[in-house]
Amino acid sequence: MRASDPAAPAFVRLAAHPLRWKLLTELAASDYRVRELVERVAQPQNLVSYHLRLLRGGGLVTARRSSFDARDSYYHLDLQQCAHALAHAGSALHPALGFAPAPPPSPRPEGRPAVLFACTGNSARSPIAEALLRHRTGGRVEVASAGSHPKPRIHSDAVRVLREQHGIDISGQRPRHLDTVLGRRFDYVISLCDKVREVRPAFGDQPRLVHWSIPDPAAATSPGPVGHSAFVRTAAEIDTRIRYLLPLLTFTPQEVQP
Template identity: 40%
Template sequence: MLVSKPAVLFVCVHNAGRSQMAAGWLRHLAGDSVDIRSAGSEPADQINPVAVEAMREVGIDITGNTPQLLDTEDVRASDVVITMGCGDTCPIYPGKRYEDWDLTDPAGQPVDVVRQVRDDIRGRVENLITLITRPS
């Protein structure tokens, strides 16, 4: 019996900090065992350079990522949708697992604050991996 990989979508407003860091952690910690998407309700032009720096400090390169506009198809194709301060802009579909992570927005924050957000996200991603990869 083939079991498909769980698909996770991380959503924040600009898709330039929190959601990109979360996707980076999940890719780093879960590898190819999870399909990973990341999007924003109002995507920025580029990823927050302080978020890039904070992730680089732990050996994760997110420089190749580009902020993406949230698409309803991304939500439809995901098993788990993690929102981070995007309010009501994320479409809701039955049968999906939704979590809202209350995290400081790294935009305009000094690197010390962004490091704290990065480390908080890592712990949340580790918990998420446990939830979505254990046998049902």
């Protein structure tokens, strides 16, 4: 290669390695801990940790301490950053290569896809996710939320953020227990809380189990503007993840590679 030849874009250099690509594809489906990734890619932990460190350095992967066991960390693929990196790589090859946002899912022949969001109290993260997915799909997806230890009511800041940021009113909604939805069929069961992931009950029909490691915005905040901003950030992160979930909902779990 001549000295004047441009280097490959960072995303291409990072994703071209077979193990890093495997880690990216695993994290595209769910957040995982290191030991879980070691099992899924069948490689030594020191090697997996090394390549995760490179992916974090490249801004494609982030890590967050588990709220269930602070000795653990959950790794998350930043799909928004990946989209930007892919767009940059495409334009570096040719200006006409771009990426259009994925359209909302169309109804499947066998009926609407069904999604359950779960967290501990069903008072903030999971009702926010339920409301945002229902809003973005206009009823084309059957969606519910529940908690392992539901609180008496939806958090007031969750109600406020959805109303102010998205024009959604959930003020009449009440938390429900996971036991109340055990008899229903779901294509996806998505946990948003590290604690509930460990106690999540078994569901029939083998739904696709996904984990989004998102801290409880009510846990480390105080009333007022600071506490409210935590809910704004949480809703924004959930909304981003939901936008990248939408294309998957045009398929059944059996059609998506595990």
